[in-house]
Amino acid sequence: MIKKLVYTTIALFVATFSWNCTASLSFTGASISPEVKTVSIDFFPSQASLAPPVAGQLFTESLKDIFLSQTNLVLVQSDGDLEFEGAITDYRSAPVAIQGNETAALTRVTMTVKVKFTNNIDESQNFESSFSRFEDFETSQTLSAVEDQLLASINDQLVQDIFNKSVTNW
Known part of the structure; x- marks a missing residue:
């Protein structure tokens, strides 16, 4: 009798736990209202004097790509249900991990990146925020040798942060 009660309790626990896990499964975590159909993403110019000339274009395209690949939203030139505008406000390199010989x-x-997000369907979701990310590289390498790779990685991180804050209620 006790054995049957223990098995029943375990079975109920496993069933409840399994149901809760599968009920909240989401591939992107995006929680976009069904009324939202379009997104517009303005060009993000670089206002940072040390940024590579292509930084603004690469960032803007990366932001567009995440919305096209992870949502069903249609990208429009302007006046989207969701709107993004902003600029790259800082780009710098600085030494870290100082060694004993002071190098x-x-x-x-x-x-x-400073971002202004406007949700024209639900204005309570609007925000203006700055997002910052970094990558480190060995000082034995030159910045020009690794900058493209670093910029791509930083872009991916920034874009994911912005996507999360705007459509996953992060």
């Missing part, structure tokens, strides 16, 4: 083992590249 840096690593250099850190940091990029900051």
Whole structure:
């Protein structure tokens, strides 16, 4: 009798736990209202003097790509249900991980993007925020040798942060 009660309790626990896990499964985590159909993403110019000339274009395209690949929203030139505008406000490299001989083992590249997000369907979701991410590289390498790779990685992180805050209620 006790054995049957223990098995029943375990079975109920497993069933409840399994149901809760599958009920909240989402591939992107996006929680976009069904009324939202379009997104517009303005060009993000670089206002940072040290940023590579292509930084604004690469960032803007990365932001468009995440919305096209992870949502069913239609990209429009302007006046989307969701609107993004902003600029790259900072791009810098600085030594980190100082060694005993007072030289840096690593250099850190940091990029900051200011974003204004407007949700024309639900204005309570609107925000203006700055997002900042960095990547480190070994000082034995030159920035010009690794900058494309670093910029791509930083862009991916920034875009994911912006996507999360705007459509996953992060």
